[in-house]
Amino acid sequence: MSKPYTDADFSAQITQDRTWRLKEITDLKSAIDRADNRLRRVLLRALVTVCYAHWEGYVRFAAQKYLEHVALRKFQYGDLDRQFLRNYFLPRLEALSRSKVSIKERCILVDDVLDSSVRRFSRVNTDLVDTKANLSYGVFSEICQVCAVPTASFEDKADFLDIFLLKRRNSIAHGEETYIEYDDADDLASQTIEMMRKFGDALENHVYLKAYRLPGDLSGTLSSTPSVGS
Numbered sequence: 551m552s553k554p555y556t557d558a559d560f561s562a563q564i565t566q567d568r569t570w571r572l573k574e575i576t577d578l579k580s581a582i583d584r585a586d587n588r589l590r591r592v593l594l595r596a597l598v599t600v601c602y603a604h605w606e607g608y609v610r611f612a613a614q615k616y617l618e619h620v621a622l623r624k625f626q627y628g629d630l631d632r633q634f635l636r637n638y639f640l641p642r643l644e645a646l647s648r649s650k651v652s653i654k655e656r657c658i659l660v661d662d663v664l665d666s667s668v669r670r671f672s673r674v675n676t677d678l679v680d681t682k683a684n685l686s687y688g689v690f691s692e693i694c695q696v697c698a699v700p701t702a703s704f705e706d707k708a709d710f711l712d713i714f715l716l717k718r719r720n721s722i723a724h725g726e727e728t729y730i731e732y733d734d735a736d737d738l739a740s741q742t743i744e745m746m747r748k749f750g751d752a753l754e755n756h757v758y759l760k761a762y763r764l765p766g767d768l769s770g771t772l773s774s775t776p777s778v779g780s
Contacts, residue, residue, distance in 0.1 A: 554619040557757050564612045564750050571604035572743055579739045582732070594730050595722050601742040602719035605711075606685040608746045613693050616753045617674040620762045628667030631762050633698040635666060637678055684720070687711045698762065699752050710741050 554560035578600055582593045620634070627635040642659060678696045682689050687708040694701045715738070721728035730738065756762055 553622060554615050555622055557619075560615060560619045560757050561754055563615055564753065567611050568608055568746055568750055571608055571746065575601055575604060575739050575743060579735060582735055590732060591729060594732065594735060595728070597735060597738060598715070598718045598722055598730060601738055602685075602715055605715065605742050605746060606681045606683075609685060609690065609693060609749060610679055610681050612750050612753055613679045613697050614674065614676055616697055616756065617679070619757060621672050621674050623762075624670045624672045625763070626668055626670050629764060630671060631698045631764065633695065634671050634762070635663075637675065637696055638666065638669075638671070639663060640678060641675060684716060685711070686716055697753065697756070699749075699756065703748065703752070704745070707741065707745055711745070714738065715742065 551563060552559070554563050575597075578593065578597050582590055582597060585593055620630070627638065639659075639662075646656075646659065679693055680689075681693070687704075690704070690711065691701050694704070714734075718728055718730060
């Protein structure tokens with residue numbers, strides 16, 4: 551897949567990725583509706599795992615595409631939301647916490663932080679978009695933090711993600727005899743789809759409103775958009 555150079559590229563790519571995922575969920579839900587009781591019981595378990603798989607896959611894909619889109623602008627960190635500068639230093643801070651380093655090395659890190667506003671954000675550290683194979687609400691909130699997306703509009707989905715979706719998915723993935731009721735299938739599918747759409751919409755709003763820039767600092771946005779192949 552090509553890089554998301556323009557706003558339209560980004561929107562098209564995350565929409566295309568979401569579309570095939572939503573189709574699989576809705577197709578499976580339709581199969582459940584048509585199935586007899588014995589087959590339905592099996593398909594309901596499958597619905598849990600498919601909903602979770604597409605939830606995790608879409609969040610990871612969309613977040614990485616968003617960061618890639620911003621990186622392609624090649625703005626200086628001083629022109630971007632402060633979270634992008636935090637992201638730049640998060641891996642070094644993690645490495646620092648795992649080892650004993652000298653005062654000199656710590657001072658070098660501090661100097662790098664102080665001098666980094668003129669550096670350009672041009673490469674995405676994909677490790678920061680880590681779903682940890684268990685995309686709970688807490689892990690999702692961290693990915694939102696990395697993307698500088700507020701989590702307030704997602705807070706009402708915490709129990710759904712952690713209990714209704716993730717806990718059941720883990721039980722099924724570990725071979726436990728966990729089932730869901732047919733009456734819960736609509737809620738499972740619809741809430742998963744709603745979450746995926748809401749996250750994608752939040753990232754699209756950031757792109758079209760240029761929310762990755764510092765407030766009041768949108769000069770040069772169009773001119774800084776790189777041409778294809780650059």
